[in-house]
Amino acid sequence: MENFRTYIHSLIDLSEEGWMALRPALTTARYKKGHCLLQEGQVCNKLFFISTGYCRAFYRKGEQEVNTNFFFESEIATNNDSFWTGEKSKFSIQACENISTVILDRSILLKAGQENHEIATLGRLCLHQTAAKLESHASLFKLMTAQERYGYLEKHNPVMLQRVPLNQLSSYLGIARETISRIRSRRS
Amino acid sequence: MENFRTYIHSLIDLSEEGWMALRPALTTARYKKGHCLLQEGQVCNKLFFISTGYCRAFYRKGEQEVNTNFFFESEIATNNDSFWTGEKSKFSIQACENISTVILDRSILLKAGQENHEIATLGRLCLHQTAAKLESHASLFKLMTAQERYGYLEKHNPVMLQRVPLNQLSSYLGIARETISRIRSRRS
DNA sequence: CTCTTTTTGTGACGATCGTCACTTGTGTCA
DNA sequence: TGACACAAGTGACGATCGTCACAAAAAGAG
Incomplete structure:
Protein backbone atom coordinates (compact mmCIF):
# COMPACT_ATOMS: atom_id res chain seq x y z
CA MET A 1 0.00 0.00 0.00
CA LEU A 143 14.22 -2.14 -34.84
CA MET A 144 16.12 -5.19 -33.67
CA THR A 145 17.07 -8.76 -34.47
CA ALA A 146 16.56 -11.64 -32.05
CA GLN A 147 20.01 -11.22 -30.52
CA GLU A 148 19.65 -7.48 -30.17
CA ARG A 149 16.28 -7.88 -28.47
CA TYR A 150 17.79 -10.17 -25.89
CA GLY A 151 20.66 -7.76 -25.39
CA TYR A 152 18.26 -4.88 -24.96
CA LEU A 153 16.31 -6.70 -22.29
CA GLU A 154 19.54 -7.68 -20.58
CA LYS A 155 20.48 -4.01 -20.37
CA HIS A 156 17.13 -2.35 -19.68
CA ASN A 157 15.24 -5.00 -17.78
CA PRO A 158 17.62 -7.52 -16.25
CA VAL A 159 15.10 -8.30 -13.52
CA MET A 160 12.84 -9.86 -16.09
CA LEU A 161 15.59 -12.19 -17.27
CA GLN A 162 16.22 -13.26 -13.71
CA ARG A 163 12.66 -13.87 -12.65
CA VAL A 164 10.89 -15.14 -15.76
CA PRO A 165 11.65 -18.72 -16.89
CA LEU A 166 12.99 -19.09 -20.41
CA ASN A 167 10.02 -20.92 -21.82
CA GLN A 168 7.85 -17.94 -20.93
CA LEU A 169 10.34 -15.33 -22.08
CA SER A 170 10.56 -17.17 -25.35
CA SER A 171 7.23 -16.02 -26.81
CA TYR A 172 7.63 -12.58 -25.29
CA LEU A 173 10.85 -12.03 -27.20
CA GLY A 174 9.71 -13.94 -30.25
CA ILE A 175 12.71 -16.24 -29.92
CA ALA A 176 12.73 -19.99 -29.41
CA ARG A 177 13.69 -21.14 -25.91
CA GLU A 178 16.67 -23.02 -27.29
CA THR A 179 17.88 -20.00 -29.20
CA ILE A 180 17.80 -17.83 -26.09
CA SER A 181 19.78 -20.48 -24.31
CA ARG A 182 22.38 -20.40 -27.09
CA ILE A 183 22.58 -16.63 -27.09
CA ARG A 184 23.35 -16.84 -23.38
CA SER A 185 26.15 -19.33 -23.79
CA ARG A 186 27.69 -17.35 -26.65
CA ARG A 187 27.89 -14.33 -24.36
CA SER A 188 29.75 -15.83 -21.44
CA MET B 1 -13.15 19.58 -42.36
CA LEU B 143 1.71 -13.73 -32.82
CA MET B 144 2.61 -14.17 -36.47
CA THR B 145 5.34 -15.13 -38.89
CA ALA B 146 6.40 -12.94 -41.79
CA GLN B 147 3.92 -14.54 -44.18
CA GLU B 148 1.06 -14.33 -41.71
CA ARG B 149 1.78 -10.67 -41.07
CA TYR B 150 1.52 -9.92 -44.76
CA GLY B 151 -1.68 -11.94 -44.96
CA TYR B 152 -3.13 -10.08 -42.01
CA LEU B 153 -2.44 -6.72 -43.59
CA GLU B 154 -3.89 -7.94 -46.87
CA LYS B 155 -7.10 -8.79 -45.06
CA HIS B 156 -7.41 -5.97 -42.56
CA ASN B 157 -5.70 -3.10 -44.29
CA PRO B 158 -5.56 -3.68 -48.05
CA VAL B 159 -5.45 0.06 -48.66
CA MET B 160 -2.03 0.20 -47.11
CA LEU B 161 -0.71 -2.46 -49.47
CA GLN B 162 -2.06 -0.53 -52.42
CA ARG B 163 -0.78 2.89 -51.48
CA VAL B 164 2.51 2.29 -49.73
CA PRO B 165 5.49 1.25 -51.88
CA LEU B 166 7.14 -2.02 -50.95
CA ASN B 167 10.42 -0.55 -49.82
CA GLN B 168 8.56 1.42 -47.19
CA LEU B 169 6.26 -1.40 -46.17
CA SER B 170 9.32 -3.56 -45.75
CA SER B 171 10.53 -2.11 -42.47
CA TYR B 172 6.97 -1.69 -41.21
CA LEU B 173 6.33 -5.40 -41.55
CA GLY B 174 9.84 -6.40 -40.60
CA ILE B 175 10.22 -8.28 -43.88
CA ALA B 176 12.76 -7.68 -46.65
CA ARG B 177 11.35 -6.03 -49.75
CA GLU B 178 12.33 -9.02 -51.88
CA THR B 179 10.59 -11.40 -49.52
CA ILE B 180 7.35 -9.45 -49.70
CA SER B 181 7.59 -9.54 -53.45
CA ARG B 182 7.97 -13.32 -53.32
CA ILE B 183 5.08 -13.77 -50.93
CA ARG B 184 2.96 -11.87 -53.43
CA SER B 185 3.91 -14.02 -56.37
CA ARG B 186 3.35 -17.23 -54.39
CA ARG B 187 -0.22 -16.11 -53.69
CA SER B 188 -1.41 -15.44 -57.22
C1' DC C 1 7.91 11.75 -76.16
C1' DT C 2 12.60 10.56 -74.21
C1' DC C 3 15.48 10.26 -70.22
C1' DT C 4 15.93 9.37 -65.52
C1' DT C 5 14.48 7.72 -61.23
C1' DT C 6 11.83 4.77 -58.57
C1' DT C 7 9.55 0.59 -57.81
C1' DT C 8 9.01 -4.26 -58.41
C1' DG C 9 10.33 -8.96 -59.69
C1' DT C 10 13.77 -13.01 -59.74
C1' DG C 11 17.70 -15.95 -59.08
C1' DA C 12 21.54 -17.74 -56.16
C1' DC C 13 23.49 -18.30 -51.80
C1' DG C 14 24.30 -18.19 -46.94
C1' DA C 15 23.10 -16.99 -42.08
C1' DT C 16 19.91 -17.22 -38.66
C1' DC C 17 16.69 -19.30 -36.21
C1' DG C 18 13.04 -22.93 -35.21
C1' DT C 19 12.11 -27.81 -34.50
C1' DC C 20 13.01 -32.29 -32.70
C1' DA C 21 15.32 -35.30 -29.65
C1' DC C 22 17.89 -36.07 -25.74
C1' DT C 23 20.60 -34.94 -21.62
C1' DT C 24 21.50 -32.50 -17.42
C1' DG C 25 20.41 -29.88 -13.52
C1' DT C 26 17.06 -28.08 -9.83
C1' DG C 27 13.65 -28.05 -7.05
C1' DT C 28 9.26 -29.97 -4.63
C1' DC C 29 6.60 -33.21 -2.31
C1' DA C 30 5.24 -37.31 -0.13
C1' DT D 1 15.40 -40.17 0.56
C1' DG D 2 13.70 -41.30 -4.02
C1' DA D 3 10.25 -40.05 -7.58
C1' DC D 4 8.59 -36.75 -10.50
C1' DA D 5 7.83 -32.39 -12.66
C1' DC D 6 9.94 -28.51 -14.53
C1' DA D 7 13.62 -25.64 -16.32
C1' DA D 8 17.76 -25.23 -18.96
C1' DG D 9 21.61 -26.72 -22.00
C1' DT D 10 23.13 -29.03 -26.44
C1' DG D 11 23.51 -31.29 -31.01
C1' DA D 12 21.73 -32.11 -35.76
C1' DC D 13 19.07 -30.65 -39.47
C1' DG D 14 16.07 -28.05 -42.37
C1' DA D 15 13.09 -24.03 -43.49
C1' DT D 16 12.70 -19.40 -43.75
C1' DC D 17 14.24 -15.21 -44.65
C1' DG D 18 17.91 -11.58 -45.65
C1' DT D 19 21.53 -10.08 -48.78
C1' DC D 20 23.56 -9.18 -53.16
C1' DA D 21 23.14 -8.60 -58.01
C1' DC D 22 20.66 -7.62 -61.95
C1' DA D 23 16.52 -7.16 -65.05
C1' DA D 24 11.97 -5.41 -66.09
C1' DA D 25 8.38 -2.24 -65.52
C1' DA D 26 6.26 1.91 -64.01
C1' DA D 27 6.17 6.62 -62.81
C1' DG D 28 7.89 11.44 -63.07
C1' DA D 29 10.47 15.33 -64.98
C1' DG D 30 11.81 18.24 -68.57
Missing part, protein backbone atom coordinates in the same frame (compact mmCIF):
# COMPACT_ATOMS: atom_id res chain seq x y z
CA GLU A 2 2.93 2.29 0.63
CA ASN A 3 4.26 1.36 -2.80
CA PHE A 4 0.96 2.43 -4.20
CA ARG A 5 1.10 5.92 -2.70
CA THR A 6 4.61 6.32 -4.06
CA TYR A 7 3.46 5.19 -7.48
CA ILE A 8 0.55 7.64 -7.59
CA HIS A 9 2.82 10.45 -6.46
CA SER A 10 5.18 9.68 -9.30
CA LEU A 11 2.31 10.35 -11.70
CA ILE A 12 0.59 13.33 -10.13
CA ASP A 13 0.78 15.47 -7.02
CA LEU A 14 -2.59 14.46 -5.68
CA SER A 15 -4.36 16.81 -3.24
CA GLU A 16 -6.01 15.60 -0.03
CA GLU A 17 -9.33 15.96 -1.82
CA GLY A 18 -8.05 13.86 -4.67
CA TRP A 19 -7.09 11.07 -2.30
CA MET A 20 -10.53 11.16 -0.73
CA ALA A 21 -12.10 10.83 -4.16
CA LEU A 22 -9.80 7.95 -5.05
CA ARG A 23 -10.17 5.92 -1.87
CA PRO A 24 -13.64 4.43 -2.54
CA ALA A 25 -12.30 2.83 -5.72
CA LEU A 26 -9.54 0.99 -3.85
CA THR A 27 -9.40 -2.46 -2.32
CA THR A 28 -6.52 -4.84 -1.71
CA ALA A 29 -6.33 -8.53 -2.51
CA ARG A 30 -3.93 -11.45 -2.58
CA TYR A 31 -3.94 -14.17 -5.20
CA LYS A 32 -2.18 -17.48 -5.49
CA LYS A 33 0.24 -18.40 -8.24
CA GLY A 34 -1.74 -19.50 -11.29
CA HIS A 35 -4.84 -17.45 -10.57
CA CYS A 36 -6.20 -15.44 -13.50
CA LEU A 37 -6.80 -11.76 -12.76
CA LEU A 38 -8.42 -11.38 -16.15
CA GLN A 39 -9.80 -14.11 -18.38
CA GLU A 40 -9.94 -13.94 -22.15
CA GLY A 41 -13.50 -12.98 -23.10
CA GLN A 42 -14.20 -11.00 -19.92
CA VAL A 43 -14.33 -7.25 -19.68
CA CYS A 44 -11.43 -5.79 -17.75
CA ASN A 45 -13.19 -3.85 -15.00
CA LYS A 46 -10.25 -3.44 -12.66
CA LEU A 47 -6.76 -2.05 -12.62
CA PHE A 48 -4.40 -4.26 -10.63
CA PHE A 49 -1.52 -2.44 -9.01
CA ILE A 50 1.07 -5.10 -8.23
CA SER A 51 2.50 -4.75 -4.71
CA THR A 52 4.48 -8.00 -4.64
CA GLY A 53 4.99 -10.79 -7.15
CA TYR A 54 4.49 -10.62 -10.89
CA CYS A 55 2.00 -11.51 -13.64
CA ARG A 56 1.94 -12.23 -17.32
CA ALA A 57 -0.47 -11.32 -20.11
CA PHE A 58 -0.91 -13.96 -22.79
CA TYR A 59 -2.87 -14.67 -25.94
CA ARG A 60 -3.89 -18.15 -26.91
CA LYS A 61 -2.74 -19.04 -30.39
CA GLY A 62 -3.96 -22.47 -31.34
CA GLU A 63 -2.40 -24.88 -28.87
CA GLN A 64 0.13 -22.38 -27.67
CA GLU A 65 0.18 -19.44 -25.33
CA VAL A 66 1.99 -16.30 -26.38
CA ASN A 67 3.14 -13.91 -23.68
CA THR A 68 2.81 -10.27 -24.64
CA ASN A 69 3.58 -8.57 -21.36
CA PHE A 70 4.86 -8.99 -17.83
CA PHE A 71 3.88 -6.87 -14.84
CA PHE A 72 6.20 -6.54 -11.86
CA GLU A 73 6.10 -4.70 -8.56
CA SER A 74 4.79 -1.13 -8.79
CA GLU A 75 3.27 -1.61 -12.22
CA ILE A 76 -0.35 -1.68 -13.25
CA ALA A 77 -1.62 -4.89 -14.80
CA THR A 78 -4.59 -4.34 -17.08
CA ASN A 79 -5.97 -4.55 -20.57
CA ASN A 80 -6.13 -0.87 -21.45
CA ASP A 81 -8.26 -1.47 -24.46
CA SER A 82 -10.89 -3.43 -22.61
CA PHE A 83 -10.78 -1.24 -19.53
CA TRP A 84 -11.44 2.00 -21.36
CA THR A 85 -13.83 0.82 -24.04
CA GLY A 86 -15.66 -1.93 -22.14
CA GLU A 87 -14.95 -4.48 -24.88
CA LYS A 88 -14.13 -8.10 -24.14
CA SER A 89 -10.48 -8.84 -23.58
CA LYS A 90 -8.68 -10.92 -26.17
CA PHE A 91 -6.04 -12.06 -23.70
CA SER A 92 -5.72 -13.25 -20.12
CA ILE A 93 -3.63 -12.03 -17.20
CA GLN A 94 -2.32 -14.59 -14.76
CA ALA A 95 -0.31 -14.48 -11.53
CA CYS A 96 3.11 -16.13 -12.00
CA GLU A 97 3.81 -16.01 -8.26
CA ASN A 98 1.66 -15.47 -5.21
CA ILE A 99 0.84 -11.80 -5.52
CA SER A 100 -0.62 -9.00 -3.48
CA THR A 101 -2.40 -6.18 -5.26
CA VAL A 102 -4.20 -2.89 -4.90
CA ILE A 103 -7.33 -2.96 -7.04
CA LEU A 104 -8.90 0.09 -8.67
CA ASP A 105 -12.51 -0.44 -9.60
CA ARG A 106 -13.47 0.68 -13.09
CA SER A 107 -16.97 2.08 -12.59
CA ILE A 108 -16.11 3.89 -9.37
CA LEU A 109 -12.99 5.31 -10.97
CA LEU A 110 -14.86 6.51 -14.04
CA LYS A 111 -17.48 8.16 -11.88
CA ALA A 112 -14.85 9.76 -9.67
CA GLY A 113 -13.12 10.98 -12.82
CA GLN A 114 -16.26 12.79 -13.92
CA GLU A 115 -16.47 14.71 -10.68
CA ASN A 116 -12.85 15.20 -9.81
CA HIS A 117 -10.42 16.66 -12.24
CA GLU A 118 -7.29 15.17 -10.70
CA ILE A 119 -8.72 11.67 -10.96
CA ALA A 120 -9.47 12.16 -14.63
CA THR A 121 -5.90 13.27 -15.22
CA LEU A 122 -4.61 10.36 -13.20
CA GLY A 123 -6.60 7.97 -15.38
CA ARG A 124 -5.13 9.48 -18.49
CA LEU A 125 -1.62 9.23 -17.06
CA CYS A 126 -2.12 5.56 -16.23
CA LEU A 127 -3.40 4.94 -19.71
CA HIS A 128 -0.48 6.77 -21.21
CA GLN A 129 2.05 4.95 -19.09
CA THR A 130 0.88 1.47 -19.93
CA ALA A 131 0.55 2.43 -23.59
CA ALA A 132 4.09 3.77 -23.64
CA LYS A 133 5.37 0.50 -22.21
CA LEU A 134 3.64 -1.46 -24.95
CA GLU A 135 4.92 0.84 -27.63
CA SER A 136 8.52 0.63 -26.55
CA HIS A 137 8.35 -3.14 -26.46
CA ALA A 138 6.72 -3.17 -29.87
CA SER A 139 9.51 -1.13 -31.38
CA LEU A 140 11.99 -3.82 -30.31
CA PHE A 141 10.58 -6.05 -33.01
CA LYS A 142 10.78 -3.44 -35.72
CA GLU B 2 -16.34 17.59 -42.79
CA ASN B 3 -14.28 14.42 -42.28
CA PHE B 4 -13.07 15.91 -39.08
CA ARG B 5 -16.54 16.48 -37.66
CA THR B 6 -17.45 12.91 -38.53
CA TYR B 7 -14.33 11.65 -36.84
CA ILE B 8 -14.99 13.56 -33.63
CA HIS B 9 -18.58 12.36 -33.60
CA SER B 10 -17.37 8.78 -33.85
CA LEU B 11 -15.47 9.32 -30.61
CA ILE B 12 -17.89 11.41 -28.57
CA ASP B 13 -21.25 13.10 -28.93
CA LEU B 14 -19.93 16.60 -28.51
CA SER B 15 -22.33 19.33 -27.32
CA GLU B 16 -22.51 22.75 -28.93
CA GLU B 17 -20.56 24.07 -25.97
CA GLY B 18 -17.94 21.41 -26.51
CA TRP B 19 -17.49 22.47 -30.12
CA MET B 20 -17.08 26.07 -29.05
CA ALA B 21 -14.38 25.03 -26.60
CA LEU B 22 -12.62 22.97 -29.24
CA ARG B 23 -12.66 25.49 -32.05
CA PRO B 24 -9.85 27.80 -30.84
CA ALA B 25 -7.46 24.83 -30.91
CA LEU B 26 -8.14 24.14 -34.60
CA THR B 27 -6.42 25.32 -37.75
CA THR B 28 -6.07 23.76 -41.16
CA ALA B 29 -2.94 23.39 -43.26
CA ARG B 30 -1.63 21.77 -46.42
CA TYR B 31 1.83 20.29 -46.79
CA LYS B 32 3.79 19.04 -49.75
CA LYS B 33 5.03 15.50 -50.18
CA GLY B 34 8.23 15.07 -48.22
CA HIS B 35 7.51 17.72 -45.60
CA CYS B 36 8.12 16.67 -42.00
CA LEU B 37 5.19 17.32 -39.66
CA LEU B 38 7.36 16.28 -36.74
CA GLN B 39 11.14 16.09 -36.61
CA GLU B 40 13.09 13.72 -34.43
CA GLY B 41 14.24 15.71 -31.38
CA GLN B 42 11.33 18.13 -31.41
CA VAL B 43 8.43 18.10 -28.99
CA CYS B 44 5.17 17.06 -30.61
CA ASN B 45 2.92 20.00 -29.87
CA LYS B 46 0.22 19.30 -32.41
CA LEU B 47 -2.19 16.58 -33.39
CA PHE B 48 -2.50 16.28 -37.15
CA PHE B 49 -5.85 15.00 -38.36
CA ILE B 50 -5.28 13.78 -41.91
CA SER B 51 -7.97 14.98 -44.32
CA THR B 52 -6.34 13.80 -47.54
CA GLY B 53 -3.10 11.99 -48.29
CA TYR B 54 -1.02 9.92 -45.94
CA CYS B 55 2.08 10.09 -43.73
CA ARG B 56 4.63 7.78 -42.20
CA ALA B 57 6.38 7.69 -38.83
CA PHE B 58 9.96 6.49 -38.90
CA TYR B 59 12.96 5.95 -36.65
CA ARG B 60 16.49 6.34 -37.89
CA LYS B 61 18.58 3.27 -37.23
CA GLY B 62 22.13 3.85 -38.34
CA GLU B 63 21.99 4.52 -42.08
CA GLN B 64 18.50 3.18 -42.42
CA GLU B 65 15.01 4.44 -41.76
CA VAL B 66 12.53 2.12 -40.08
CA ASN B 67 8.84 2.86 -40.57
CA THR B 68 6.76 2.19 -37.48
CA ASN B 69 3.43 3.60 -38.52
CA PHE B 70 1.34 4.99 -41.36
CA PHE B 71 -1.45 7.51 -41.05
CA PHE B 72 -4.22 7.68 -43.65
CA GLU B 73 -7.34 9.77 -44.14
CA SER B 74 -9.37 10.31 -40.99
CA GLU B 75 -6.59 9.25 -38.67
CA ILE B 76 -4.59 11.31 -36.23
CA ALA B 77 -0.87 11.53 -36.84
CA THR B 78 1.10 12.22 -33.68
CA ASN B 79 3.67 10.99 -31.22
CA ASN B 80 1.43 10.22 -28.24
CA ASP B 81 4.34 9.92 -25.91
CA SER B 82 5.83 13.28 -26.77
CA PHE B 83 2.47 15.02 -27.03
CA TRP B 84 1.28 14.05 -23.56
CA THR B 85 4.53 14.19 -21.65
CA GLY B 86 6.28 17.03 -23.48
CA GLU B 87 9.39 14.92 -24.07
CA LYS B 88 11.38 15.10 -27.29
CA SER B 89 10.24 12.77 -30.02
CA LYS B 90 12.50 9.90 -30.97
CA PHE B 91 11.01 9.60 -34.44
CA SER B 92 9.86 11.80 -37.30
CA ILE B 93 6.57 12.05 -39.16
CA GLN B 94 6.66 12.85 -42.86
CA ALA B 95 4.07 13.44 -45.57
CA CYS B 96 4.22 10.69 -48.22
CA GLU B 97 1.85 12.62 -50.51
CA ASN B 98 0.64 16.17 -50.62
CA ILE B 99 -1.63 16.27 -47.61
CA SER B 100 -4.27 18.48 -46.09
CA THR B 101 -4.73 18.43 -42.35
CA VAL B 102 -6.70 19.76 -39.42
CA ILE B 103 -4.30 20.72 -36.66
CA LEU B 104 -5.11 20.59 -32.95
CA ASP B 105 -2.82 22.75 -30.86
CA ARG B 106 -1.42 21.10 -27.76
CA SER B 107 -1.40 23.95 -25.26
CA ILE B 108 -4.83 25.25 -26.23
CA LEU B 109 -6.22 21.74 -26.11
CA LEU B 110 -4.76 21.04 -22.69
CA LYS B 111 -6.15 24.31 -21.36
CA ALA B 112 -9.56 23.62 -22.89
CA GLY B 113 -9.44 20.16 -21.35
CA GLN B 114 -9.00 21.65 -17.90
CA GLU B 115 -12.09 23.77 -18.25
CA ASN B 116 -14.33 21.55 -20.32
CA HIS B 117 -15.03 18.01 -19.38
CA GLU B 118 -15.93 16.79 -22.84
CA ILE B 119 -12.64 18.01 -24.23
CA ALA B 120 -10.72 16.12 -21.56
CA THR B 121 -12.61 12.97 -22.43
CA LEU B 122 -12.00 13.56 -26.10
CA GLY B 123 -8.30 13.84 -25.44
CA ARG B 124 -8.31 10.57 -23.59
CA LEU B 125 -10.22 8.88 -26.39
CA CYS B 126 -7.73 10.11 -28.98
CA LEU B 127 -4.90 8.84 -26.85
CA HIS B 128 -6.59 5.52 -26.41
CA GLN B 129 -7.33 5.15 -30.09
CA THR B 130 -3.82 5.77 -31.29
CA ALA B 131 -2.46 3.56 -28.52
CA ALA B 132 -4.79 0.73 -29.52
CA LYS B 133 -3.60 0.98 -33.10
CA LEU B 134 0.01 0.65 -31.99
CA GLU B 135 -0.78 -2.25 -29.74
CA SER B 136 -2.59 -4.23 -32.37
CA HIS B 137 0.25 -3.75 -34.81
CA ALA B 138 2.73 -4.77 -32.13
CA SER B 139 0.94 -8.01 -31.49
CA LEU B 140 1.40 -8.95 -35.14
CA PHE B 141 5.06 -9.49 -34.42
CA LYS B 142 4.49 -11.63 -31.39
